[in-house]
Amino acid sequence: MATTDTHPPDDQPAAPRLSMRVRRALWVWGFLALPVLFYSVIRFYPTLDAFRLSFTEWNLMRPPKFIGLENYREMFADEDFWQVFRNTFAYLIMGTPISLVVSFTIAYFLDKVRFAHNFLRALYFLPFLTTASAMAWVWRWFYQPAPTGIINSVLSQMGMGQMDFLRSTTWALPSIMVTAIWAGLGFQIIIFMAGLRAIPTTYYEAARIDGVGDWAILRKITLPLLKPTTVFLVVFSSIGFLRIFDQVYNMTNNDPGGPLNSTKPLVLMIYQTAFSSFQMGAAAAQTVVLFTILLIVSLLQLWVLRER
Amino acid sequence: MSATATDMPLPKARIRPGRILLWTVLFIGGMLMITPLLFMFSTSLKTAGQVYDLRLIPESPTLANYVQLLTENGFLRWFVNSTIVAICVTASNCFFDSLVGYTLAKFRFRGRQFVFIAILSTLMIPTEMLVIPWYLMSANFGWLDSYWGIMFPGMMTGFGTFLMKQFFETVPDDFLEAARIDGLNEFTIWWKIAMPLVTPALSALAIFTFLGNWTAFFWPLIVTTSKELYTLPIGLTSFAVEQQVQWEKIMTGAALATIPTLVVFLLLQRFIVRGVMLAGLKG
Numbered sequence: 001m002a003t004t005d006t007h008p009p010d011d012q013p014a015a016p017r018l019s020m021r022v023r024r025a026l027w028v029w030g031f032l033a034l035p036v037l038f039y040s041v042i043r044f045y046p047t048l049d050a051f052r053l054s055f056t057e058w059n060l061m062r063p064p065k066f067i068g069l070e071n072y073r074e075m076f077a078d079e080d081f082w083q084v085f086r087n088t089f090a091y092l093i094m095g096t097p098i099s100l101v102v103s104f105t106i107a108y109f110l111d112k113v114r115f116a117h118n119f120l121r122a123l124y125f126l127p128f129l130t131t132a133s134a135m136a137w138v139w140r141w142f143y144q145p146a147p148t149g150i151i152n153s154v155l156s157q158m159g160m161g162q163m164d165f166l167r168s169t170t171w172a173l174p175s176i177m178v179t180a181i182w183a184g185l186g187f188q189i190i191i192f193m194a195g196l197r198a199i200p201t202t203y204y205e206a207a208r209i210d211g212v213g214d215w216a217i218l219r220k221i222t223l224p225l226l227k228p229t230t231v232f233l234v235v236f237s238s239i240g241f242l243r244i245f246d247q248v249y250n251m252t253n254n255d256p257g258g259p260l261n262s263t264k265p266l267v268l269m270i271y272q273t274a275f276s277s278f279q280m281g282a283a284a285a286q287t288v289v290l291f292t293i294l295l296i297v298s299l300l301q302l303w304v305l306r307e308r
Numbered sequence: 309m310s311a312t313a314t315d316m317p318l319p320k321a322r323i324r325p326g327r328i329l330l331w332t333v334l335f336i337g338g339m340l341m342i343t344p345l346l347f348m349f350s351t352s353l354k355t356a357g358q359v360y361d362l363r364l365i366p367e368s369p370t371l372a373n374y375v376q377l378l379t380e381n382g383f384l385r386w387f388v389n390s391t392i393v394a395i396c397v398t399a400s401n402c403f404f405d406s407l408v409g410y411t412l413a414k415f416r417f418r419g420r421q422f423v424f425i426a427i428l429s430t431l432m433i434p435t436e437m438l439v440i441p442w443y444l445m446s447a448n449f450g451w452l453d454s455y456w457g458i459m460f461p462g463m464m465t466g467f468g469t470f471l472m473k474q475f476f477e478t479v480p481d482d483f484l485e486a487a488r489i490d491g492l493n494e495f496t497i498w499w500k501i502a503m504p505l506v507t508p509a510l511s512a513l514a515i516f517t518f519l520g521n522w523t524a525f526f527w528p529l530i531v532t533t534s535k536e537l538y539t540l541p542i543g544l545t546s547f548a549v550e551q552q553v554q555w556e557k558i559m560t561g562a563a564l565a566t567i568p569t570l571v572v573f574l575l576l577q578r579f580i581v582r583g584v585m586l587a588g589l590k591g
Contacts, residue, residue, distance in 0.1 A: 132523060138559065
């Protein structure tokens with residue numbers, strides 16, 4: 001590193017203040033040189049580029065042509081876009097509450113269990129360590145019709161009718177969502193348990209002495225004190241559902257986002273617009289929409305936490 | 309309900325029926341959680357003829373599927389690719405995120421706040437927004453379909469930098485001053501004195517980065533085109549699409565993608581859970 005050259009020999013105590021400050025600054029910017037370059041070239045420039053491209057028409061063959069807001073106008077006039085928009089929010093609006101209620105319930109009770117605690121916790125945590133695209137194929141197999149798929153085999157053995165799951169425009173999206181909820185549950189349980197542990201036991205002891213019941217303790221002490229954890233998980237999980245892709249792509253890959261676009265989320269639409277149709281400008285406009293939605297969710301988190 | 313948090317300090321909790329019931333329910337729930345994994349492994353040990361036999365324990369388990377996938381179907385190559393990519397990106401993050409986090413936490417210099425906020429603001433930018441410019445950049449520089457092409461977007465992250473900064477702030481300045489008086493240079497002070505004090509955070513960062521890159525799908529799907537450069541998730545998808553209904557083969561592929569992270573977890577359970585808690589609460 002060039003900064004080592006600036007070391008004055010030890011036998012030169014003259015003007016140590018200034019040289020030390022300069023030396024320190026050289027170290028700092030020596031440390032930061034590569035990272036600053038990285039963040040400028042790999043993060044900030046592409047961000048601006050995405051905005052710029054969203055105002056152009058570009059199919060990679062001819063140079064990009066500036067067309068103003070035409071991409072946005074076309075997108076908002078496109079019925080498919082609104083279908084995708086509704087799907088994306090369907091994942092979010094069903095997925096986030098369900099996964100949070102389930103994971104909190106499990107964490108709340110798991111926290112009270114002492115016997116084989118680590119073993120039980122491991123069972124719930126394991127799915128978090130799996131690869132989403134690999135598990136999508138396992139679930140896809142589960143959802144197959146009778147002799148192949150386990151769920152339908154069990155249903156038919158119990159004398160019930162089979163479910164279409166991934167082939168039905170109604171059930172495909174919830175079926176995929178279950179996979180995503182399952183995969184994220186372990187992480188949320190661990191974070192909830194960490195939050196529960198952080199609540200001082202003296203609060204509970206005081207409440208006990210006052211004769212407060214379990215339900216009241218949960219509502220008046222546990223949940224309010226857990227608010228930062230909950231807000232973090234709501235945002236984390238919302239962002240996850242808004243960006244869902246791996247599961248959908250793998251579970252519907254013979255007709256990605258199908259049947260009839262009923263499961264297609266925004267990220268899959270972006271992928272297809274950019275890398276199947278090669279309409280880079282239109283795809284960039286879609287990414288700007290995704291960025292805006294995610295920004296609003298993150299700002300909501302800051303706002304909710306400030307209210308406290 | 310019988311059990312409460314007040315029971316925690318008691319050395320031995322009394323065994324009550326409510327507790328046993330609670331434990332049983334949680335156990336059944338836990339088994340349901342790993343059912344997909346159990347069936348995945350079970351089916352991967354079956355032959356094509358046994359797939360419709362839905363019993364969990366295969367009649368005559370065989371590793372033939374694994375052998376075939378690893379030797380004939382390119383899984384070995386994808387396995388190696390995934391390992392190389394995940395290890396390189398993890399090493400890079402552990403080095404650079406720590407270095408930047410340390411610099412921001414322990415030096416006072418002009419522009420510090422600006423650099424910090426700039427890096428933090430990258431957390432707001434979703435990957436999906438960057439992939440199109442990254443793709444064009446890679447096409448221009450010839451990075452498409454290469455290891456570097458898969459790796460470059462993740463070599464440093466705002467999340468890791470923020471996490472490490474939080475932890476370096478807890479390192480006492482006196483330690484660093486003492487080392488300065490001893491004549492160590494700033495790089496050595498960071499590497500030899502400060503880094504060993506934040507190993508819990510460092511391991512949390514390593515776990516998250518490795519897991520994130522091992523399971524990464526979206527960007528590798530875009531940047532790789534030749535089979536030789538697929539990572540395991542992309543290879544698995546292309547393989548599964550070819551196999552169509554040969555579920556025992558597909559389950560074997562899924563198992564191959566899952567086994568490494570599960571093994572690491574079983575070896576380091578306490579460590580990993582603590583790491584997730586650390587990163588989740590600080591990050």
